[in-house]
Amino acid sequence: MFYHDKQLQYTVRVDTPSPVFAKMLQQAIGGVEGEIRVCLQYLFQSFGARGPAKYRDMLMETGTEEIGHIQMLATAVAMNLEGSPAYLQEEMAKADPLLAATLGGMEPRQFLSAGMSALAADANGVPFNGSHVYASGNLAADMYSNVAAEATGRVLACRLFDMTDDPGMKDMLRFLITRDTMHQQQWLAVIEELGGHPGSLPIPNTFDQAQEVEGLSYTFLSTGVAGVEAPTGRWTSGPSLDGRGEFTTMVNRPLGQEPVLAPPIPSGYAELQQMTDEGATR
């Protein structure tokens, strides 16, 4: 169950409101790297957690923290849309080139649909999409999904940090960047608890590797045509990261057949000219 108080987790201050920056901040709210996604992702991982309770509990702790990050960013959007009369009040009624420019830098729905507030959408106004809430039921897969989310999230926050010279906004972003630092650590620390690469790979580590096709588990397949040299690196030679094999390189060649499908069934209503006896073979 959940509770709230009235303050923000960290100060949100806007010294010079910028509708342009209000648009950019949307990416950190409803974008694929944004806070709605990590909030729901950690909470759904927690709600569906099976296995040791401490991971379930940790996910709920941080999922709850993230609700407050949505709140901070939504507040920042609303504040960036305030008190900028040149943009919004006086010139609203002038359909001139300058207005085109000004409005072009804004997210129109923050005004049209939300009356100068934040949306559950990204910087282009594309609504948040729940398919980004990864909660696979496999702890290691989920931890890497979380690292990916916090890594792209911190990259985004750093880019936003460079786009503004507003001291208040810079301060808020510093805070969010700082928390992303910790959250990256947190999910990778679970991997370490699971035994690092040898203990967690390949994910899932519960599938019997004896079932794998021999000779292809640690082989880099090169798909270049003749004359294209395969790039070499840590992944082409030496011991595999899980310590269970050796990396090799191989030129990719078909191991399978030319696929031939049966002719169409009558109720599929293909064209008459497709109804050949020979199937897909001329």
Next chain:
Amino acid sequence: MFYHDKQLQYTVRVDTPSPVFAKMLQQAIGGVEGEIRVCLQYLFQSFGARGPAKYRDMLMETGTEEIGHIQMLATAVAMNLEGSPAYLQEEMAKADPLLAATLGGMEPRQFLSAGMSALAADANGVPFNGSHVYASGNLAADMYSNVAAEATGRVLACRLFDMTDDPGMKDMLRFLITRDTMHQQQWLAVIEELGGHPGSLPIPNTFDQAQEVEGLSYTFLSTGVAGVEAPTGRWTSGPSLDGRGEFTTMVNRPLGQEPVLAPPIPSGYAELQQMTDEGATR
């Protein structure tokens, strides 16, 4: 530029066609863990690669391999929809409870929209969505996105492996599971080339950590109300994974203000009762 031949990368054989399994396989084609996603993800990361060329080249190698995986799975779907007259041809016209059952297990659009073939959609018929193509421009973030994709992808393939007892399908899935093993290694090997955790964290490693808010970079914040104990683990004490700090735990408390927004602007057309002098405070 791209080329093709006529064979499949690995044999696709269906011994006992199953329309139900044809539906399940869609998740591996157009689902968030599926092959369209990883194919486009690696290709877009390659197309936009900046920095050492070898990562660009490796991404293109594997992105090209994945096109062939889409092909294998689409072929498997088409074959699973063939030759099962009890399901599809004789009984198609009978609107009885048994048909309800049979059709209930199928993806109707594989018949209605595709004439017994695969769709660019997931197991529920939800179309593939390009927002899952992660290509951030930051190499480490991208590698973790790739690990997450291959980890959830291999978990999915293992679950599919257990859902079928068709020897042909099991063999094909063994191949895909094997390649996922390698691909997980491949992306993590890049992280190792970057220097592992100390060399890559926090992502991005180009942001000046002196800018972070002091004391919160390696601190687990607990959001439980009084009486809820925070879970402990590798993330609550000991050195941080990047070697630049010590993990600590802290109870989360507001560091920010109660947010108060300005009153609505007239052109926002709030209700009259919202147009107070006092802003949001009464």
Next chain:
Amino acid sequence: MFYHDKQLQYTVRVDTPSPVFAKMLQQAIGGVEGEIRVCLQYLFQSFGARGPAKYRDMLMETGTEEIGHIQMLATAVAMNLEGSPAYLQEEMAKADPLLAATLGGMEPRQFLSAGMSALAADANGVPFNGSHVYASGNLAADMYSNVAAEATGRVLACRLFDMTDDPGMKDMLRFLITRDTMHQQQWLAVIEELGGHPGSLPIPNTFDQAQEVEGLSYTFLSTGVAGVEAPTGRWTSGPSLDGRGEFTTMVNRPLGQEPVLAPPIPSGYAELQQMTDEGATR
């Protein structure tokens, strides 16, 4: 800022697990009438609230309650997917008609993508979509959006109540239905505080009605062709609900022109045959 404890707001108990019901419950989690939607809707209305603070505070109170409803339903999904070996463990590997039937009644991604847990999606697996988070900045419009959400939400919960005879599930739904009763009241009570219909209509009540086109503000326009009689009711005669007019009925007739657009501009690359001097009139 937000907090949590470890218990659920109300007991979630499943006496006879049903994967079919687990699918149906998804509509109450990620559907348009579901809890993710109301949770985010109330929180975003609160985060962007302008005007009297008490409405902002009330929205946060109830938005926070709704997070716990997501948790209850996600827990119910996970429990409905447990302990039903006939469905899930023993028969998983049999591609027979009965399995078709069984799996047909399930949401495949609860297994394939989530390992027997809930998704941020509706009963068809369509992901939650943030465009349903209505927060317009106009208090009365928002209250009616909330009433609509709680009305369709309670209808959904009642339909789910009738679909199950599991005592645990019935008890949980009774609780959710009860809370929806209160929440409908709550939002309509705000309308009453605003002065009811005369005080709040037309929404927004800040637009000068003298600007409206005379004679059409309280007129039911009938679009039936000759011979179709317009239905009569409270909306066709008597005083308008806001007390500012009288209802009347009128047959709809064009008050506007036949629209004629200019010819295509050259850079629009229409077909040559469209590039006539006469515009759209020939």
Next chain:
Amino acid sequence: MFYHDKQLQYTVRVDTPSPVFAKMLQQAIGGVEGEIRVCLQYLFQSFGARGPAKYRDMLMETGTEEIGHIQMLATAVAMNLEGSPAYLQEEMAKADPLLAATLGGMEPRQFLSAGMSALAADANGVPFNGSHVYASGNLAADMYSNVAAEATGRVLACRLFDMTDDPGMKDMLRFLITRDTMHQQQWLAVIEELGGHPGSLPIPNTFDQAQEVEGLSYTFLSTGVAGVEAPTGRWTSGPSLDGRGEFTTMVNRPLGQEPVLAPPIPSGYAELQQMTDEGATR
């Protein structure tokens, strides 16, 4: 069945074409508050209407009127994109900062995809999404969904009215605002026919309220932590709006258990470390 004539329901005139305004108008066409939505919503409610025929008929009357509103707005978009050579023809080929500004204010797909015409999308180019077509089968729920649509729709039209000083556009918007006034009345008049709050609440009014959890049907639950005071209002004391209870306030406390899920099933392929005997408790 449906018919048409060649004129518009009301004059559409553009005195000074504005590509920027053409973009904004898209929200009123394909946005969540737009005319495609209300048109399809009323028609689908009519097509599926069960119960007294007059509501079915009224919904078809107004649903048909709304098709003409889509037509008016699409015509307005096309006209706003005409005859502004500075924007579109002469400067189209200049990739300079001014063009950036100009094009920034435009919806690029009105040119790129539609050749200077309207799209079935919102102001950000997000396509119309059919999940916003609410038709629940419960008359009262549908009426409140319709009020919400017309309330947010009229707020949008008023905001658009303030964004333009083009007399033709202002006149068209005045007409649409006027019709929204009537449509809000119309749906609320049905509620009044149903007996107002006592006759329609709680929605659905066909669920036996004796089944509700005692003491929580008219109780405001406060989720604030210690020290946060619950906001008071019409919803915290006095008789409930349906006359069947008294409003009260209560601090929210868990009535349920700590959720503990079973361990993962083997075919779910969790990590080995999750396969504990103790379930989620350790």
Next chain:
Amino acid sequence: MFYHDKQLQYTVRVDTPSPVFAKMLQQAIGGVEGEIRVCLQYLFQSFGARGPAKYRDMLMETGTEEIGHIQMLATAVAMNLEGSPAYLQEEMAKADPLLAATLGGMEPRQFLSAGMSALAADANGVPFNGSHVYASGNLAADMYSNVAAEATGRVLACRLFDMTDDPGMKDMLRFLITRDTMHQQQWLAVIEELGGHPGSLPIPNTFDQAQEVEGLSYTFLSTGVAGVEAPTGRWTSGPSLDGRGEFTTMVNRPLGQEPVLAPPIPSGYAELQQMTDEGATR
């Protein structure tokens, strides 16, 4: 402007209601081949028509007819959901395997969200998406989009025809199939009016073909690797369809460079290891 009467364009009769068929019919309502799509597509093409008025008028005639097709299909869905007590009323409360089967064949949201009526969605419950409303502003492109829509639409209707043996449903589908026959003709007749292939190709026919890259306008490029023979047909030799060239075949070879991008800009926050002087060249 639009009008309606109370009858359907053609009789809709259901002799033996089938919830399974009600689900299938959704594809013809809200699917990509469905009636909402063609209805809006023809209307938007009409609303944005530039050039000879007769095409604008014809599009409106048929777009209006299609609204009635949505109505017929929505009515058919509602009727298929009626009077089948075994499915819906008596057994609703039994969570047994048979119910699983039965419900598996149904679209759950027709009950849960719509109370036994149609949705603006496809057979999988994926909501109608406005991006399928093609209206390009080029008459020939639009006509081919319309042919594609009516061709896939008629294929779908034929497949539905074979799935049912209900005489009433078969009769309704016969009608819809018949109209699709005409509509295919109608759009191709416009191409004939434009002068057939020589008069309309390449689309758009207003781009100066002298600008095309010489030698590639009528050349089939084969992308097979060595040993893969290119398929021959009408497209590999003989005069081109527009009479302006000769078909030839060529093996595809790169005409372009290896792409090398600049190093990341600092504010893009790539990893340090990507910030090389040499750009993407090792």
Next chain:
Amino acid sequence: MFYHDKQLQYTVRVDTPSPVFAKMLQQAIGGVEGEIRVCLQYLFQSFGARGPAKYRDMLMETGTEEIGHIQMLATAVAMNLEGSPAYLQEEMAKADPLLAATLGGMEPRQFLSAGMSALAADANGVPFNGSHVYASGNLAADMYSNVAAEATGRVLACRLFDMTDDPGMKDMLRFLITRDTMHQQQWLAVIEELGGHPGSLPIPNTFDQAQEVEGLSYTFLSTGVAGVEAPTGRWTSGPSLDGRGEFTTMVNRPLGQEPVLAPPIPSGYAELQQMTDEGATR
């Protein structure tokens, strides 16, 4: 199976980088007329091809070519985002009106999410949607879907051609336009191989036309109210295109009944006032 080399199919050169044009190019990558769509469309048609193998093979040839087009355009986007310091590096940190203008013309996610590279999305940032991958299983329907895609695709490329005066970009677009010319021919050549209109229409040509409703297969139905004259053309008189009928015109009149649905079932929880004995008739 698929292969690659390191060069582009055709030179991609940007003389004057333009972030504005980089945004426009997205439509040709991830838009409904874009290259991801045609690439996947041709490949899925090939993967599911039933009937003569040569069409399967041809589709794979061209589907493979299109992967290279995605690559060219993604490279063009990345190059257009480079080396324009005034836009991106120096001014990034200035929240002034000019920046608003500049950023307004950009796709923010090319920076925020992709670090100056392309996205799998359209010009508005709407992600690519797999429902546009048409592969119906009927060859003629698919060919017309392909013509529609290449026709709208070539129109788009021509519009982009006119938007830029960069010689490199113009050259690349010339190449893409040239290939679209051929691809339009290619799909129409298949129709000619099938026997043109008489051989392919109506699509599917495997449905027994004797089943069609007599007298409506070649009849233009006019939906205008009294006084609206139906437009005449090739489609209103003369022989039908398939040579199997004569075009006629008829005023549309209802051939069906007024639809009357049964009353709501109890478990649908309609309002009490809808539960009438008389169904929808009062």
